[in-house]
Amino acid sequence: MPESNLNGRRLVVGASRGIGLALAEAQLAEPGVTQVVATHRPESDARELQRLADLHGDRLRRVPLDVSDTTSLAAFEQLVATIDGGFDLVIHAAGILHEENIQPEKSLAECNATALARLFEVNSIGPLMVAAALLPHQGRGRRFTFAALSAMVGSISDNRLGGWYGYRASKAALNQFLKTLAVECRYRHPQATILAIHPGTTDTELSRPFQRNVRPGKLYSAAATAQRILAVVGSADPGMSGQFLNWDGSEISW
Numbered sequence: 001m002p003e004s005n006l007n008g009r010r011l012v013v014g015a016s017r018g019i020g021l022a023l024a025e026a027q028l029a030e031p032g033v034t035q036v037v038a039t040h041r042p043e044s045d046a047r048e049l050q051r052l053a054d055l056h057g058d059r060l061r062r063v064p065l066d067v068s069d070t071t072s073l074a075a076f077e078q079l080v081a082t083i084d085g086g087f088d089l090v091i092h093a094a095g096i097l098h099e100e101n102i103q104p105e106k107s108l109a110e111c112n113a114t115a116l117a118r119l120f121e122v123n124s125i126g127p128l129m130v131a132a133a134l135l136p137h138q139g140r141g142r143r144f145t146f147a148a149l150s151a152m153v154g155s156i157s158d159n160r161l162g163g164w165y166g167y168r169a170s171k172a173a174l175n176q177f178l179k180t181l182a183v184e185c186r187y188r189h190p191q192a193t194i195l196a197i198h199p200g201t202t203d204t205e206l207s208r209p210f211q212r213n214v215r216p217g218k219l220y221s222a223a224a225t226a227q228r229i230l231a232v233v234g235s236a237d238p239g240m241s242g243q244f245l246n247w248d249g250s251e252i253s254w
Contacts, residue, residue: 006143007085008034013065013130014094016040018204019149021048022226023091028056037087039065039094042072067094067126068118077133086138089233092127092148097167104164116166123170128177135189143191146181147233150174150196150244157253175244175254182242193241197232199225200247 010027014020015038024038035058040046042064053060063079066072080086097104102115127148138144153164154171175196182194202225220228228247235249244252 006088008032009037009083009085009087010035011037011039011087011090011134013039013067013090013092013127016044016046016049018093019199019202019222019225019229020091020093022222023093023229024049024060025052026223026226026230027089028052028059033059035059035061037061037063037083039063039076041066041094065130067130068121073129073133076130077137080134080137083137086142086144087134088144090130090134090144090146091229091233092130092146094126095123095149102166104167106163108165111165116169119166119170120173123167124173124177127174128181131181135185135192138189138192140189141191142189143193143238144189145193145195145233145236147193147195147197147229147236148174148178149199149229150178152198152246152252154196154198155244155252155254179242179244179254185241191238193233193236193238195233195236195240195242196244197229198244198246198252199229 010033012020012024015024024036027033027036038049038060040049040062046062049060049062053062063076064072065076096102096119102118105111131146134146151167151171152158153168154175156172159168178194178196185192185194200220202220202222204222225247232245232247232249244254246252
């Protein structure tokens with residue numbers, strides 16, 4: 001029999017800014033949420049998380065996590081193992097499009113092996129390693145959702161413009177990882193719902209350098225995006241596990 005005793009505990013990976021921060025804040029505003037565990041890179045500016053901690057006290061638990069570092073992931077798993085009952089909902093919001101010497105490629109000539117590896121490390125492998133740390137502690141019969149933020153540009157069938165080689169491919173790899181995980185969970189965690197979600201173009205540091213071509217009315221605030229994501233994951237069930245969903249709940253072609 002599936003376990004139905006939800007505990008109101010949520011996890012947001014990558015919660016120090018942007019969509020992740022908005023997801024943490026929105027869930028803390030829900031009276032049924034008992035605690036939000038919010039991870040952030042150890043070196044990141046976590047002042048906004050501190051603001052939420054000042055408002056919500058022990059309902060917010062801040063945890064340093066670098067999803068690309070094996071030592072950090074091991075420490076994270078040790079912490080997860082101490083949390084009784086696991087999580088009802090996990091949303092992996094950590095990811096990169098650009099950083100320091102990494103920018104989206106306009107052509108093949110701009111592709112760099114080091115930058116490509118970094119994009120895969122954070123956007124693809126990172127979420128899978130977080131899932132590997134979490135799932136052994138979730139309980140085989142427990143109902144929960146693990147959702148990771150993907151991107152429309154990760155859809156191979158939707159690729160008509162080209163460019164952005166690394167980001168596109170890293171999100172396509174993430175989608176394949178999540179689909180494969182969903183297949184495994186049919187047997188190991190049959191009440192789990194594993195989802196990839198395109199959040200829509202959101203006004204964050206990630207998208208800000210590339211917003212000039214966004215059509216009017218198609219750039220959304222982080223708060224609005226968080227509410228839409230929560231609506232999608234809140235209505236999902238295990239029968240939908242393995243799907244790639246748009247922010248409005250519609251399915252996106254791989």
